[in-house]
Amino acid sequence: xxSPLFEAVPNFSEGKDGTKISRITGAVDAVPGLRxxxxxxxPDHNRSVLTFAGEEEAVLSGATGLxxxxxxxxxxxxxxxxxxxxxxxxxxxxxxxxGATMEDxxxxxxxxxxxxxxxxxxxxxxxxxATAPHRRVLPDIRRGGYEGVASxxxxxxxxxxxxxxxxxxxxxxxxxxxxxxxxxxxxYLNTDDVEIAREVARQVRESGGGLPAVRALGFGVGGKAQxxxxxxxxxxxxxxxxxxxxxxxxxxxxxSVESTELVGLAxxxxxxxxxxxxxxxxxLEAHHVLETRLYDPSxxxxx
Amino acid sequence: xxSPLFEAVPNFSEGKDGTKISRITGAVDAVPGLRxxxxxxxPDHNRSVLTFAGEEEAVLSGATGLxxxxxxxxxxxxxxxxxxxxxxxxxxxxxxxxGATMEDxxxxxxxxxxxxxxxxxxxxxxxxxATAPHRRVLPDIRRGGYEGVASxxxxxxxxxxxxxxxxxxxxxxxxxxxxxxxxxxxxYLNTDDVEIAREVARQVRESGGGLPAVRALGFGVGGKAQxxxxxxxxxxxxxxxxxxxxxxxxxxxxxSVESTELVGLAxxxxxxxxxxxxxxxxxLEAHHVLETRLYDPSxxxxx
Numbered sequence: 001x002x003s004p005l006f007e008a009v010p011n012f013s014e015g016k017d018g019t020k021i022s023r024i025t026g027a028v029d030a031v032p033g034l035r036x037x038x039x040x041x042x043p044d045h046n047r048s049v050l051t052f053a054g055e056e057e058a059v060l061s062g063a064t065g066l067x068x069x070x071x072x073x074x075x076x077x078x079x080x081x082x083x084x085x086x087x088x089x090x091x092x093x094x095x096x097x098x099g100a101t102m103e104d105x106x107x108x109x110x111x112x113x114x115x116x117x118x119x120x121x122x123x124x125x126x127x128x129x130a131t132a133p134h135r136r137v138l139p140d141i142r143r144g145g146y147e148g149v150a151s152x153x154x155x156x157x158x159x160x161x162x163x164x165x166x167x168x169x170x171x172x173x174x175x176x177x178x179x180x181x182x183x184x185x186x187x188y189l190n191t192d193d194v195e196i197a198r199e200v201a202r203q204v205r206e207s208g209g210g211l212p213a214v215r216a217l218g219f220g221v222g223g224k225a226q227x228x229x230x231x232x233x234x235x236x237x238x239x240x241x242x243x244x245x246x247x248x249x250x251x252x253x254x255x256s257v258e259s260t261e262l263v264g265l266a267x268x269x270x271x272x273x274x275x276x277x278x279x280x281x282x283x284l285e286a287h288h289v290l291e292t293r294l295y296d297p298s299x300x301x302x303x
Numbered sequence: 304x305x306s307p308l309f310e311a312v313p314n315f316s317e318g319k320d321g322t323k324i325s326r327i328t329g330a331v332d333a334v335p336g337l338r339x340x341x342x343x344x345x346p347d348h349n350r351s352v353l354t355f356a357g358e359e360e361a362v363l364s365g366a367t368g369l370x371x372x373x374x375x376x377x378x379x380x381x382x383x384x385x386x387x388x389x390x391x392x393x394x395x396x397x398x399x400x401x402g403a404t405m406e407d408x409x410x411x412x413x414x415x416x417x418x419x420x421x422x423x424x425x426x427x428x429x430x431x432x433a434t435a436p437h438r439r440v441l442p443d444i445r446r447g448g449y450e451g452v453a454s455x456x457x458x459x460x461x462x463x464x465x466x467x468x469x470x471x472x473x474x475x476x477x478x479x480x481x482x483x484x485x486x487x488x489x490x491y492l493n494t495d496d497v498e499i500a501r502e503v504a505r506q507v508r509e510s511g512g513g514l515p516a517v518r519a520l521g522f523g524v525g526g527k528a529q530x531x532x533x534x535x536x537x538x539x540x541x542x543x544x545x546x547x548x549x550x551x552x553x554x555x556x557x558x559s560v561e562s563t564e565l566v567g568l569a570x571x572x573x574x575x576x577x578x579x580x581x582x583x584x585x586x587l588e589a590h591h592v593l594e595t596r597l598y599d600p601s602x603x604x605x606x
Contacts, residue, residue: 037596053597243582259585265593271578278581279546282562290568293340294356295598
């Protein structure tokens with residue numbers, strides 16, 4: 001078994017200035033053993049989302065370097081954008097990957113929180129790393145953005161978990177969390193009626209009494225009605241289960257699913273779930289996949 | 304893109320003597336960059352099947368070392384076993400893996416054939432590496448085992464592709480080939496009637512007019528009727544297509560598939576085929592799988 005791997009998905013408040021963005025992401029590039037999996041910069045929201053992965057110490061070091069770079073490069077007082085932000089480094093979730101448990105990710109979130117606190121960021125832990133039930137959900141923590149956080153600092157229920165108990169207006173606060181891998185999965189219906197997609201979305205999503213750990217919205221995309229889903233915990237609701245629900249709700253409305261798409265990456269386990277589900281396999285694990293055996297850096301060469 | 308990878312699956316004529324077997328496989332262990340994926344030794348057949356993988360030069364070097372070790376350790380004249388064998392190193396297929404085409408595997412088979420020829424083995428190329436249509440199918444090459452090969456050597460249609468045109472009775476001849484990855488996939492029926500499994504097998508296999516590149520037999524395993532399949536070219540007949548045929552043939556006979564199993568390894572592409580097929584995905588490639596991105600040794604760390 002090699003060391004547990006983690007994904008980190010920092011959201012920082014700069015989506016326009018390429019030079020600043022690359023100086024910030026450069027702090028992650030500089031750490032040996034980290035791999036950048038994606039960078040999405042949105043000029044309208046003036047916000048970037050970086051995805052990187054590696055072992056615990058490397059991820060921690062990348063997280064600290066990135067926070068320092070955000071602090072050096074960005075100034076919340078002069079920043080503007082559509083997205084409600086609470087800090088230059090706004091949200092920082094850690095995700096357990098291969099070999100890692102959610103407990104491992106919670107520990108990493110605490111270590112990162114402590115380290116970011118020492119850099120002068122008030123840190124609010126959320127998700128599985130939350131230290132109280134009312135601080136578990138991200139929107140509750142960031143309600144009202146920077147101003148909202150500032151107004152709640154006097155309230156003992158909203159003291160930061162790490163770092164100063166006052167806000168530096170140039171830096172702001174950061175939400176650090178632990179959560180499962182998020183899968184973005186869309187289903188296209190054989191209709192252009194967006195209202196049907198919206199109705200299907202309402203039926204399948206958790207907030208409408210549908211499937212746990214499923215967020216869903218209806219859109220019109222390329223002349224087709226699209227049910228756009230976020231599976232926020234694919235161990236609880238795997239892709240095939242979400243799709244069955246969409247197919248069934250669509251059928252009730254007289255339409256069907258024409259095709260589907262994965263946006264971004266999916267963990268191998270999510271693909272294996274689908275193969276197991278539909279093929280009726282008694283067992284299918286990562287070590288049954290040839291490539292896993294070829295690339296496992298610690299795999300024994302001989303038997 | 305990293306270098307193309309190949310799998311090699313040498314079958315050699317020793318399945319009892321652990322010391323000899325480990326001296327032979329040790330020749331592969333000794334080559335840096337090779338990974339042993341499996342070793343199956345069968346004492347009754349007095350035969351072992353080794354599976355290893357790596358880049359072309361490493362695989363070629365492992366193949367040569369293994370052939371030399373077989374030559375040093377084994378003596379066909381004193382060997383006996385149920386399996387009809389034609390040489391101490393009996394069959395040696397090469398399989399294209401990630402980044403490799405069948406043409407690449409054919410070239411590797413030729414290079415390995417030339418090298419084994421220089422070691423004194425008469426080499427017959429088969430499968431995609433065959434140099435004539437009548438030499439394509441392995442059973443045709445090895446018909447009658449050592450004695451059969453010996454009797455055909457005078458026939459110009461059965462001259463070796465490489466190596467001496469006479470047989471050393473201690474060493475024998477070897478069939479060197481190129482073929483696709485073989486997937487072993489079984490379906491268990493909700494009946495104990497083996498005759499039903501046999502009938503399903505007859506209907507789905509290529510030789511019975513069923514699916515291309517599918518071999519199938521019916522067995523009784525653990526009180527269940529089992530349809531045991533070899534998918535010899537999963538690009539032509541993917542797992543879900545084979546399973547649909549079994550489910551349909553089973554339904555016609557009044558039974559159903561209860562569960563399935565993969566024996567040994569399957570390439571990631573075969574799993575992705577299943578996910579694409581059942582989920583209706585517009586696209587799903589290896590680079591959409593998180594782990595592929597994490598472990599691709601040549602993957603760019605930054606964007």
